[in-house]
Structure formats: structure tokens, C-alpha cells
Amino acid sequence: MNTRKLNFTRRQRNEEIAGYLFVIPNLLGILAFVALPILLSLILGFTKWNPMQGLGAVKFVGLEQFLTMFSDERLGAALKNNFIYTFTYVPISVALALLAAIALNKHVFCKVPLRLMFFMPYISAMVSVAYVWLILLNPEGGPVNNILMAIGVKNPPGWFTRSNSSLAGIIVVSVWHDVGYYMIIFLSALQTLPRQVYESATVDGAGPLRTFFSITLPLMASNILFVAILATMNSFKVFDQINILTEGGPGYSTNVLVYCIYHYAFKEHNIGYASAVAVLLFIIILMISGIETKLKDRFTY
Amino acid sequence: MNSHTQDLWKKVLLTLILAVFAILCIFPFLWMVSSSFKNEIDVMEFPIRLIPKNINRNNYATVWTKSDFPNYYRNSLFVTGMTLFGSLMLSTIAAYGFARLRFRGKKIMFAVYLSTLMVPVQVTLLPKYIYFGQLHLNNTFWALILPGIFSAYNVYLMRQYFESIPYELTEAAEIDGAGHFRTFWQICFPLVKAGFVTMLLFQFTWTWNDYINPLIYCNKESLLTLTVGLQRFQQSQSTHYALIMAGCTLALAPLILIFLFTQKYYIESFATSGVKG
Numbered sequence: 273m274n275t276r277k278l279n280f281t282r283r284q285r286n287e288e289i290a291g292y293l294f295v296i297p298n299l300l301g302i303l304a305f306v307a308l309p310i311l312l313s314l315i316l317g318f319t320k321w322n323p324m325q326g327l328g329a330v331k332f333v334g335l336e337q338f339l340t341m342f343s344d345e346r347l348g349a350a351l352k353n354n355f356i357y358t359f360t361y362v363p364i365s366v367a368l369a370l371l372a373a374i375a376l377n378k379h380v381f382c383k384v385p386l387r388l389m390f391f392m393p394y395i396s397a398m399v400s401v402a403y404v405w406l407i408l409l410n411p412e413g414g415p416v417n418n419i420l421m422a423i424g425v426k427n428p429p430g431w432f433t434r435s436n437s438s439l440a441g442i443i444v445v446s447v448w449h450d451v452g453y454y455m456i457i458f459l460s461a462l463q464t465l466p467r468q469v470y471e472s473a474t475v476d477g478a479g480p481l482r483t484f485f486s487i488t489l490p491l492m493a494s495n496i497l498f499v500a501i502l503a504t505m506n507s508f509k510v511f512d513q514i515n516i517l518t519e520g521g522p523g524y525s526t527n528v529l530v531y532c533i534y535h536y537a538f539k540e541h542n543i544g545y546a547s548a549v550a551v552l553l554f555i556i557i558l559m560i561s562g563i564e565t566k567l568k569d570r571f572t573y
Numbered sequence: 574m575n576s577h578t579q580d581l582w583k584k585v586l587l588t589l590i591l592a593v594f595a596i597l598c599i600f601p602f603l604w605m606v607s608s609s610f611k612n613e614i615d616v617m618e619f620p621i622r623l624i625p626k627n628i629n630r631n632n633y634a635t636v637w638t639k640s641d642f643p644n645y646y647r648n649s650l651f652v653t654g655m656t657l658f659g660s661l662m663l664s665t666i667a668a669y670g671f672a673r674l675r676f677r678g679k680k681i682m683f684a685v686y687l688s689t690l691m692v693p694v695q696v697t698l699l700p701k702y703i704y705f706g707q708l709h710l711n712n713t714f715w716a717l718i719l720p721g722i723f724s725a726y727n728v729y730l731m732r733q734y735f736e737s738i739p740y741e742l743t744e745a746a747e748i749d750g751a752g753h754f755r756t757f758w759q760i761c762f763p764l765v766k767a768g769f770v771t772m773l774l775f776q777f778t779w780t781w782n783d784y785i786n787p788l789i790y791c792n793k794e795s796l797l798t799l800t801v802g803l804q805r806f807q808q809s810q811s812t813h814y815a816l817i818m819a820g821c822t823l824a825l826a827p828l829i830l831i832f833l834f835t836q837k838y839y840i841e842s843f844a845t846s847g848v849k850g
Contacts, residue, residue: 287674295667302725372594385595389596394843395832396828403803403817407818413617457843460844534789537698538789550699554696557696
């Protein structure tokens with residue numbers, strides 16, 4: 273009895289030591305390179321600092337920078353652009369992805385190559401494909417505007433060179449890049465839907481539209497919510513294509529939140545204010561995941 | 574017309590509609606490769622010719638010899654290789670610990686992982702910049718490799734795979750006297766290969782394509798990776814479109830080739846794990 277108990281505790285202790293040995297190398301790195309920067313980012317928003325002057329020049333200014341935000345034209349434009357971007361990019365890419373996934377899930381020829389072609393933009397580095405789009409959407413002799421003029425469009429958009437079309441250009445590039453990713457998430461969800469429901473719907477004489485609205489849409493509600501939230505999160509993180517294609521311009525027309533952070537920190541060397549904007553981004557992201565948790569309960573079947 | 578041929582026509586029609594969209598998806602790639610073989614003067618020709626009238630093979634040689642591309646490749650390979658090696662090893666081991674071993678403080682530790690998952694990297698760009706400055710890591714490869722290695726997402730992903738292994742298997746091994754590391758390596762690891770491949774492809778794609786981190790932490794000319802390197806190259810070329818397209822093709826080629834050969838695993842991996850980004 274006594275030895276059994278001793279063995280038991282020794283085994284437990286061995287397991288505990290093994291557990292720490294397995295986990296601690298990774299945990300230390302996570303604390304140092306992920307968790308600590310998150311805590312610092314919260315503090316940094318309340319300080320004023322120019323990195324050129326060394327660490328001694330850090331000054332606590334409380335809420336001051338959050339109050340300046342209200343009169344900041346660039347940030348105001350960035351918020352407005354970011355919301356326009358979100359409310360066009362998310363519905364367009366989610367709808368296209370869902371339609372493509374439903375079509376691909378039906379009986380079509382060449383399923384595998386089609387899926388591959390849809391997905392290819394997503395794995396390509398944004399930097400490389402952005403340069404291709406910069407030439408494709410060149411208003412002076414670029415192929416897209418040449419095609420538009422050939423089919424009778426009198427004044428094709430100036431894309432990245434005009435402030436009224438630059439954000440639209442960014443949205444085109446983003447939707448093209450990401451839609452295949454959302455599509456394959458939908459596709460794998462569609463493959464798990466019960467066949468029998470569709471079969472009995474066909475027997476009952478439901479047409480494709482009726483089937484879509486009465487069966488597919490309700491069954492896919494939680495997946496659509498997941499992808500829509502994912503796309504919304506991504507829309508607040510957009511940066512690469514903007515820094516490559518427009519650097520936030522012309523004017524403020526393609527400034528978005530992450531670009532603002534980058535601009536204030538590395539073009540104006542105002543790390544404190546840039547960090548305050550990062551805190552704002554953080555709050556927005558938290559709100560989106562809050563909305564997700566709320567809606568999840570309502571949409572799960 | 575009987576219903577069978579009607580179905581066939583529907584199938585053909587649907588395939589054609591999808592094919593139009595699929596071609597829109599890959600058109601920029603076709604145009605890029607085609608332009609990279611053109612003379613500068615033919616790039617903007619209209620109607621578009623995907624097969625060049627005069628094939629110019631010199632663009633690639635020019636890019637390769639007159640720019641730093643060989644160096645960008647070396648740097649990207651080094652950073653991606655080191656990050657992958659460190660991350661796959663440490664994440665798998667930690668995930669096993671969290672999934673299969675009992676120790677005090679486990680719940681709190683894992684809660685830290687979960688809470689960091691909610692915060693996008695864009696929020697912590699600046700504190701990391703200052704912090705790396707203090708550690709003299711800025712403008713070294715370590716500023717890219719170290720944060721790349723420690724991924725809460727990878728641990729979260731692998732933990733799910735380890736948890737799905739039935740306990741009977743590991744208990745039997747323990748009774749036979751196998752230590753914890755042997756149980757992990759010889760029994761559990763072979764059973765989570767699908768998860769491992771997912772993690773590998775995810776991390777590889779993400780590290781290879783990463784732009785914002787090298788832009789901020791590692792932008793000295795000799796240390797540039799392909800993404801920021803391509804940007805520098807473009808800035809030095811301004812309107813030499815054929816050369817820029819050759820550069821883009823060179824930057825994209827490795828990942829696209831790997832994708833084409835492993836597309837089944839690639840697509841399945843990304844389909845099952847839509848959290849990171």
C-alpha cells in the first residue's frame with residue numbers, strides 16, 4: 273500500500289517535471305515576444321516619445337493623445353476609409369466566396385483545377401501581386417482601362433492616381449487576393465452538410481433558389497458568420513497593398529488605421545501618438561470579437 | 574430532351590461560368606509571366622497578347638545579375654528555414670505538454686496563449702520596435718526569426734490534434750515503461766502528421782510572404798528578404814515594367830511551385846484552420 277502510494281506520487285512528480293520541460297521553452301518566448309509587447313502597447317499609448325532622443329525622453333501624458341485624435345484629420349479620414357473598406361470588402365468577398373463554393377460543390381467538371389485557380393491569389397505575397405495590379409490598373413494604357421474603353425466606357429477610372437477611385441482600386445485587389453481563401457472555408461463546410469436534406473427537397477420539387485434560401489443559407493449561417501467576422505478582422509489589418517500601391521494617398525484617400533500607425537511612427541517619428549492609434553485598433557478588434565461571441569450563440573444550430 | 578442530357582448541359586454551363594471567374598483569378602499571373610518575357614515596348618500593347626510577339630529572354634538575366642535578387646533569396650531562405658525549424662519543434666513539444674501532461678499552473682499558462690491569440694500583430698508593432706532596439710535586435714535576422722518562432726496559434730492548433738489521440742494508447746506505453754519523451758516521439762507524434770503539415774504550410778506561407786515585419790525591423794539593404802527586396806527593386810526601376818514583372822515572377826515562383834505540387838494538402842490545410850492572418 274505504502275509503496276504504491278509512493279510510486280503514484282513519484283509518477284505524478286515525474287509527469288509534472290516533464291510537463292514543465294515540454295512547455296517552458298515555448299512559454300518563455302511567448303511571454304517575451306508576444307505577451308510583453310501587448311502589455312507595453314497598452315502603456316505606450318499614454319506616453320509621448322521621439323525615438324531619436326533615447327529612452328530618457330519618454331513622458332507620460334495621460335489621455336492627452338486620445339483627445340488629440342478627435343481633431344486629427346488624417347485619423348478621421350483613416351477611420352472613414354477603413355469603414356468604407358470594411359462595408360464593401362466584407363459583403364462582396366463573402367458573397368462571391370459563398371456563391372463560388374456552392375457552384376463548385378455541385379456537379380461541375382474540373383473541380384480540382386478550378387479550386388486551385390481560385391485559391392492561387394491567396395498564397396501569393398501581396399507585395400508581388402500588388403505590382404502586377406499597379407500596371408494592370410495603370411490609367412494610361414493599362415490593360416484593364418484598355419478593355420473598359422474597348423467595351424465603350426468613356427471615362428474609365430484613374431484608379432490609384434485619383435482620390436475618388438484609389439480606395440476602389442485597393443478593394444478590387446483585396447477581394448481578388450482573399451476571395452479564394454474564404455471560398456475553401458465555405459467549401460469544406462458545405463461538404464459536411466447532410467445529403468438527405470437536399471434529396472428530399474428535390475423530391476418535394478424545390479428549385480435551386482428555394483433550396484439556397486431555405487436550406488443552404490440557414491444551415492451555413494454559423495459558417496457565414498465565422499467567415500464574415502474573419503473578413504472584418506482582416507479588413508482592419510489591411511496594410512501591405514496600401515503601402516505598396518498608394519502610401520495612403522492621393523491625399524488621405526487610402527489612409528487606414530494600420531497605415532496611420534506606420535505613418536505616425538516611422539514617417540513622423542511620433543511613437544507615442546502612433547501607439548495611441550494602435551490602442552484604438554486594439555479596441556476595435558476586441559469589439560468585433562465581442563460581437564462574434566454574442567452572435568455565435570444565436571446562429572449555432 | 575431527356576433529363577439526363579438536360580443535367581449534362583447544366584453541368585457544362587455551370588463549369589463555364591466558374592471557369593470565367595477562375596480565369597479572372599489567374600489572369601494577373603498569366604499577364605505577369607507573359608510580360609516578363611516581353612520587350613519593354615510591347616508590355617502595354619492592346620489587344621493583349623499573352624504569348625509575346627518577340628520573346629525576350631534577357632529580362633531574367635538582367636534582374637538576376639544587376640540587382641540583389643540572389644541575396645534576397647538567400648535571406649528569405651535563411652529566415653524562413655530558421656523560423657520553421659524553431660517554431661515547428663518548440664510548438665509541437667509545448668502543444669504535447671498542454672494536451673497530454675498534468676502539471677500545476679497549466680490552465681493559467683494556456684489562458685495566456687489564448688488571450689494573445691486575440692491580439693493582431695499590427696497592435697504590437699511599436700512596442701516590439703522599441704524593445705528590439707533595446708536588445709540590439711533591430712536590423713538583424715533575429716528580429717524576424719525570434720518572434721516568428723513563438724506562435725501561440727501553432728500551439729493551439731497542435732494541441733487539438735494531440736488531444737484527439739485516445740488515452741488507451743499512451744497508457745499502454747506508460748505501463749510498458751516508456752518515458753514521457755518516448756511516448757511523445759514514438760507514439761503520439763506519428764499520429765498528428767496531418768496537423769504538423771498544416772502548421773508547416775501555414776507558417777511557411779506566412780513567413781515567406783511577410784512584408785510588414787521586415788519593413789520595420791530588418792530593412793538594411795544586405796539583410797532584405799524577397800518582399801521588401803522586391804519593393805526596393807521596383808523603386809529603382811520605376812517604369813521598366815518588363816523587368817519589374819520578371820522580378821515579381823522570381824519572387825513568387827518558389828511558393829507557387831510548391832503550391833502546385835502539394836495543392837491538395839495546401840488547400841485542405843487552409844480550409845480547416847481559418848484563424849491566423
